[in-house]
Amino acid sequence: MTEQGALPALEVVALEDALARRPRPVPHELVVKLRRELVERARRLPGEESIRLRKDIVADLLACGRYGMAALRRELADRPGPATVLGSAVGMAVRSWFAHGQRAHERDDEELWLAAVRIDQDPDGLDDIDRRELAERRDRLVAQLRLSESWWPRTEVAVSVALNDRVGLAGRFDVAVGGPPTALPHHLIEIKSMVSLGEEASPDVWFYVVLGALRYVPPPASVVLLAPGVSAAEVRQLLIEPQSLRVAFGRVLDALEEVDQGLRGEPSERVGIRCARCPFRERCAAFAADERGDGA
Amino acid sequence: MPDDVRNSVLNRLLAIGHGLGSSSRLRVGFADLRPSCLARRAAEPEQPFAKSVATVRRAVVTDLVASWFARGADPAITLPRVYSELLRGPDGADSWAWRWLNGANGDQDRASRAERMLVQQDAIALAAEAIRLLGELGCRTVRVATRTSVSVGFLRIALGSALVVEDVPTGMLWIASSTQASQQRARELGLAALVALLGLAGAHWVGLLDVARGELAQVTVGEEVLGEGIAAIEEVVERELRRRELLAEARAGGLAVLWEWASPGWECRICELAEQCPVAIRAPSTEG
Numbered sequence: 001m002t003e004q005g006a007l008p009a010l011e012v013v014a015l016e017d018a019l020a021r022r023p024r025p026v027p028h029e030l031v032v033k034l035r036r037e038l039v040e041r042a043r044r045l046p047g048e049e050s051i052r053l054r055k056d057i058v059a060d061l062l063a064c065g066r067y068g069m070a071a072l073r074r075e076l077a078d079r080p081g082p083a084t085v086l087g088s089a090v091g092m093a094v095r096s097w098f099a100h101g102q103r104a105h106e107r108d109d110e111e112l113w114l115a116a117v118r119i120d121q122d123p124d125g126l127d128d129i130d131r132r133e134l135a136e137r138r139d140r141l142v143a144q145l146r147l148s149e150s151w152w153p154r155t156e157v158a159v160s161v162a163l164n165d166r167v168g169l170a171g172r173f174d175v176a177v178g179g180p181p182t183a184l185p186h187h188l189i190e191i192k193s194m195v196s197l198g199e200e201a202s203p204d205v206w207f208y209v210v211l212g213a214l215r216y217v218p219p220p221a222s223v224v225l226l227a228p229g230v231s232a233a234e235v236r237q238l239l240i241e242p243q244s245l246r247v248a249f250g251r252v253l254d255a256l257e258e259v260d261q262g263l264r265g266e267p268s269e270r271v272g273i274r275c276a277r278c279p280f281r282e283r284c285a286a287f288a289a290d291e292r293g294d295g296a
Numbered sequence: 297m298p299d300d301v302r303n304s305v306l307n308r309l310l311a312i313g314h315g316l317g318s319s320s321r322l323r324v325g326f327a328d329l330r331p332s333c334l335a336r337r338a339a340e341p342e343q344p345f346a347k348s349v350a351t352v353r354r355a356v357v358t359d360l361v362a363s364w365f366a367r368g369a370d371p372a373i374t375l376p377r378v379y380s381e382l383l384r385g386p387d388g389a390d391s392w393a394w395r396w397l398n399g400a401n402g403d404q405d406r407a408s409r410a411e412r413m414l415v416q417q418d419a420i421a422l423a424a425e426a427i428r429l430l431g432e433l434g435c436r437t438v439r440v441a442t443r444t445s446v447s448v449g450f451l452r453i454a455l456g457s458a459l460v461v462e463d464v465p466t467g468m469l470w471i472a473s474s475t476q477a478s479q480q481r482a483r484e485l486g487l488a489a490l491v492a493l494l495g496l497a498g499a500h501w502v503g504l505l506d507v508a509r510g511e512l513a514q515v516t517v518g519e520e521v522l523g524e525g526i527a528a529i530e531e532v533v534e535r536e537l538r539r540r541e542l543l544a545e546a547r548a549g550g551l552a553v554l555w556e557w558a559s560p561g562w563e564c565r566i567c568e569l570a571e572q573c574p575v576a577i578r579a580p581s582t583e584g
Contacts (some may be wrong), residue, residue: 096417100376148379165478181432215509
């Protein structure tokens with residue numbers, strides 16, 4: 001099973017360079033083969049429950065099967081934390097900038113973005129620093145994203161892929177650029193609100209590699225992570241090449257394996273950062289062992 | 297489509313609708329094909345039909361797509377350019393959806409500025425992807441369908457905004473939400489075929505454009521797909537009749553009679569009965 005910590009590091013590049021890069025071509029037969037493995041694994045899942053994997057659920061499943069199954073079944077009552085809310089607000093601000101273009105748009109401001117976030121989350125948890133920095137972070141992000149119209153940037157691109165009638169993968173790319181009908185390479189850009197990109201941002205990228213490869217023929221050239229940074233935006237890139245594709249598909253296969261165990265009533269249990277908000281920890285053998293200090 | 301097929305479909309729908317024995321028409325749309333909890337449907341008070349935010353969004357997207365094609369189907373579409381289109385509104389647009397977007401529909405469906413911005417942004421992004429996809433599929437002449445609902449006896453099949461693709465042969469398509477169930481998709485195409493047959497003379501095919509999947513589910517209007525549509529209507533009518541029975545039983549015997557018909561699922565999170573329902577999914581659960 002692939003450990004999150006064992007994932008290859010992403011390359012640090014400038015956005016302009018990232019978009020100009022051409023990865024080694026991915027043979028179509030490879031995508032077909034990897035897809036077939038996922039379809040076959042999905043076919044063997046027990047029961048009839050609908051399974052819809054998103055990036056956060058795959059990350060949860062790989063961290064802990066029991067927690068991931070609860071996330072999959074929407075059984076967790078967690079309220080989005082400040083980081084999630086901040087991410088939504090920054091995403092909203094970037095979307096708004098793209099939609100309105102570079103023209104000045106009256107009252108396209110923090111108040112509007114937070115009001116939009118408030119529709120399904122609670123922005124009151126944001127501290128004053130985050131609120132004050134919202135506009136600054138957006139400015140640093142869009143300073144990078146002032147691309148020529150020929151890149152045809154589009155936001156919030158919803159993608160859904162069915163492995164069969166009950167198992168599917170879904171997600172939304174924050175920004176997509178290039179690809180048909182432009183003559184430019186196709187890249188997916190994931191916007192992050194954190195000032196510095198740490199390892200915790202990396203799992204999202206690997207899920208998007210799978211989603212992009214299954215949805216588009218040929219697969220996109222890369223997935224780019226873009227964060228506002230401290231003084232200037234920070235960019236990391238994962239080229240979609242045969243090797244990265246195998247690693248990414250392996251993670252989804254592993255997640256389906258966790259789903260299989262969960263559906264059979266035997267979810268794996270692993271200690272990690274999710275224990276702090278897990279409703280099952282009081283009855284979790286791994287957590288108890290960790291508390292006693294004899295390892296999990 | 298021969299007249300005898302059309303007449304046969306009309307007669308069958310009339311017969312199915314007759315079973316409702318009601319003076320008010322039963323409205324059937326795509327959303328009614330989605331599996332739902334009968335207990336919740338029986339218990340919730342009957343509300344007059346109201347256009348949802350999703351309906352507004354689809355109407356705006358449909359208008360934007362048609363407007364874009366009317367202006368020459370420029371492949372280099374960008375978000376700001378679609379946004380300009382949105383600000384201007386399609387030619388002569390004065391529909392309820394555009395008034396909603398501009399906050400001009402009065403108190404009954406007044407949405408906040410933020411809600412309208414979200415719908416606006418979603419509509420822009422979805423329209424851009426839909427235009428791109430239709431271009432890839434070779435569609436060149438696209439306009440808004442003027443008739444997307446038909447009434448037959450006690451039934452009203454109302455499917456919301458749709459596009460007519462006038463490339464040869466002429467067809468009719470809806471911007472669809474993603475679904476994993478192929479059976480449900482077949483039923484949706486069946487409903488679409490009924491509307492095309494009875495509402496748009498000359499539609500040879502119907503389609504559901506699933507932008508998220510990048511697919512156009514397309515089927516020629518013929519007896520097989522029409523049969524699917526009729527079966528879908530039969531199911532919805534049967535469910536409605538059962539709902540009415542349950543409502544009467546609940547009024548006489550209390551809520552407990554409903555639980556036998558409760559089915560846990562996505563609705564539990566928004567159901568007012570969830571606290572009392574023995575099978576409702578509750579969060580947080582104590583079992584994984």
